[in-house]
Amino acid sequence: MDPRTSAQDVMRCDLCETAVVQMHCDTCLVNLCKACVGEHMISDESKDHRVIKFQARKSTPLYPGCTSHNKQQCTMYCNQCDIPVCIKCIASDQHLGHKISEILKVVDEKKVKINKERTELYETIYPTYQDIASDVQNRMSQLEKEYGDLSTAITKHGEDWHREIDKLVKKLKAEVDEMKNTQLQTLQKHLDEINKTMSDIKDEINSADMAIDTNDLSKLFSVTSSVNIYRNLPNKLAPSLPRFIPGKIQGKELCKLFGTLSSSSLTSDKYAYSMKTTQKSPEAGSSPPVKQLLDQPETVTTINTGYQCLNSVACLSDEEIWTSGGDSTMKLFSINQGSLLKSIRTKSGYEPCNIAVTKSGDLVYTEYGYRTVNIVKNEKIEEVIRLQNWIPTGVCSTSSGDLLVIMENDDYTQTKVVCYSDSTEKQTIQFDDKGKPLYSSGLCYITENRNLDICVSDIGAKAVVVVNQAGKLRFRYTGHTPAPKNKPFNPRGITTDSQSHILTADDYNHCVHIIDQDGQFLRYIDCGLSQPRGLCTDTNDNLFVAQDGNRQVKKIKYLQ
Template sequence: MMDPRTSAQDVMRCDLCETAVVQMHCDTCLVNLCKACVGEHISTGESKDHKVVKFQERKSTPLYPICTTHNKEQCEMFCKQCDIPVCISCVALNQHLGHELSKILQVLADKKDVIIKERNELNDTIYPTYQDIASDVQNRMSQLEKEYGDLPTAITKLGEDWHREIDKLVKKLKAEVDEIKNTQLQTLQEHLDEINKTMSEIKDEINSMETVIDTNDLSKLFGVTSNLNTYRNLPHKILPSLPKFSPGKIQDEELSKLFGALSASSLTSDKHGYSMKTTQKSPEAGSSPPVKQLLDEPKTVTTIDTGYKYAFYNVACLSDEEIWTSGGDSTIKLYSINQGSLLKSITTKSGKTPSNIAVTKSGDLVYTDYRTVNIVKNEKIEEVIRLRNWIPFSVCSTSSGDLLVIMESDDDKQSKVVRYSGSIEKQIIHSDDKGKPLYSPSSLCLRYITENRNLDICVSDSGANAVVVVNQAGKLRFRYNGHTPAPKNKPFSPRGITTDSQGHILTADYNNDCVHIIDQDGQFLCYIHCGLSYLMGLCTDTNDNLFVAHYGNRQVKKIKYMYLN
């Protein structure tokens, strides 16, 4: 037969005699009592002021903290300046003279309100957000599994057209696919495990807060701390990119080159990738750009004749409808992209040909001259930077509003990138960790500069036949020296450089009449041809359309090279 004292269906029993039904409760000791045991309980622990109430009214008596200065006295006030409970004796002795005092019961109510608000945010907002994040990661893993399933099929199909010798390459490529897939899935699984762990911690903290809210023990309330701020910092979004299989054509070349290879894959971590779950729309809420895929066949959308007489060097997008251009004279022209019509012309202050042009975040035109960097505001030209012993080449405006200028010394022995805030020099980048110059020192070469979405600084250096990329601190990340085989089998000769919403780096190859697209880690992705020739400046608009300056025929081409999701 079940013991009635331990039965889940039994009524609550007195904590002293353990037989009689509970009728009373000591709010001081948190003990359940029957009426017969009340006297015995009060007689124990004579130093305590027992507060015995009806069981239904339990937890109605505040448990005041004991004063640390005046022993046995209860603290019924709270000093806001000292952030401690105080007793009547503390007040009488003027120990908190001039301080703002509040009744501790009001502080209790305020503290409970804060805990309830934090509990509600954890329960109603943060935890559901982590649930959505976990679901997003799981969906990405499922999609990744599906997309990876198509790659071995394509590889196998091409392998069936070849001789038995190609089987080794097929197996090798499949193994690479599996390895990349497993690595990415493992990374996502670890990311998901970490999210689930955090969700569990949040749930534990919610439960802990629920317990504290139900108590009147002020000491416990004051001891409550939460990790709310930590949980508000949402985890980074892991964005895997799928490798692209590029089949080769059967020719009298090495089989390994002909069959094709997987393009580089990546797992990027975007700390701005997730936003807190909310029922309100916020215009200020940041979001990561949608993932876009490169078109197999880029196409020319628009061609604009700029009318420059001698040459055409630079393009810079003012908006999705208007574009600035500069060529072989002192005139900088603004064109309508859709109409192809000239909207405005500006002549440089010096009358010289501008080396480069850019547009700031606020929409102002910036151009470099022989010794100066200038900004055009309301059609008025202001000299922002004047150099001595240095010649500015290319300029770009950063996401923070700074200007990055690549320049060369008068003696052709040094090149460097300088960051300016207005006219104030903030940073100089010129050598790597070993003291080796990052950029070639030659006045005969052309250089262009841009900032990537991850704040990397990207320079196309035709003197070194390389794209040189450093991080925000100026530390060398990589050099890109072109891709083999080149379309015309000529040396890589980079000119204009730009980036897009996906962090791709695009650079014009003057020798090979094409644009190279590489990812933000320097891995080659593809070429853009579109009948291009003698390429110079590049820029992209907010929809990731590419604009190319043709040196020879003085035309701008607008090229669509990505799916617009």
């Protein structure tokens, strides 16, 4: 076996092809033995050969060559032009005033981004496609079975027809035999009568012969003839056979009689699949037990908040809720006791626009005037997101731990939903497939459904706008009539429950609308509500309603 090509042999020098590799040129990506290093260095003196130990290969960055300045390596990166640049490029007027970064820092950031995308591909997207492929394979197997059942049904129906046709053939042949036997019996009787007449005629002939030959005159005169009788010949019986008149076999008519196939179809539903999630959470776990809506929702408890106006409520746990209203204070209440447990003031001193609780139990709030999204950890406020030219309004935490933020631009003409992982923007949802805006301008509330749909209470449009995880529009809900107060639908706070119901506060009609995950109206919750604004549900599907009319939070049981 050639030692240079043996799979078990060590790597050999790329120049002499015999000696064991000991060195590596990071510039030319060539493996070398120590004896060949000198030869390689002088083989192309135009290059700055970086020869290192073989074990340390790839440890030295291989900088890209500059396209504008020959023999210069690009060790920096122009963020404005989004290209690597060399020292001479930076000194030129071409990048004057541009933000320049070290290329290795940009590379590290790029690697982090690539690693995140790789993780998403590996842990989320690829497993999702595996599930989809498995689903398609199962559908194909099911299709084979169902088409087999269809062919069997047709064969069975054909056999039924054959049995009925055999019965009909047997019946017709029996009728033919009966007709034949009847006619044969009649003809046989007729034949017997003719044979008897023929015998009588022979007797007459014999008597005539004897009379002619006798000398006894008395015998001669005793002969009487029946010739006149025999001259009257018998009737001729001509049997008339039945005719078999076969029914015309016409293809279309026969198909109608036998049975026809309806047309097949293959529908395409772009909302049928959703991205697989690896998060172990109530939203992404196994299917919850089915709960029925109560005929009469009931109020469990009421909490006085002390705000001058009350806008938002968020569940920290089944025992505690956060609230926010018309001042800078966010208050934590005990649900069972109704007592104030903690107060936290916003960093700016302005009232929060909206609040939410993350998967880890931290409070998140948006500040309209400061264009920031902030998180409260251990009673310390950290700025997570700061926007430019956009103002954050609604916020919620997703089952995967990301943040969904609704924001409108400075001139209040555009609104969009942006998904953030920590402070990194992952996805923007703003337009439908036809390029039209999904949302109107103005204050909005947002939540994520158990099926990963993104649900927005669009106050400006007087509608609930629901898109799937990919940002494709699923439906719009614009209210149901008759409303309790016969007022126009005016959506405010929005939340969901374990049954994927979507619940929306309607402060004009002093009620909460319950719709299913496909936008079908199910029920109103009234319970004496007064201008309901914020909504949330706990892990037991109890509903909490922040009422601006009386500044109270009402806990309502609406599911069995």
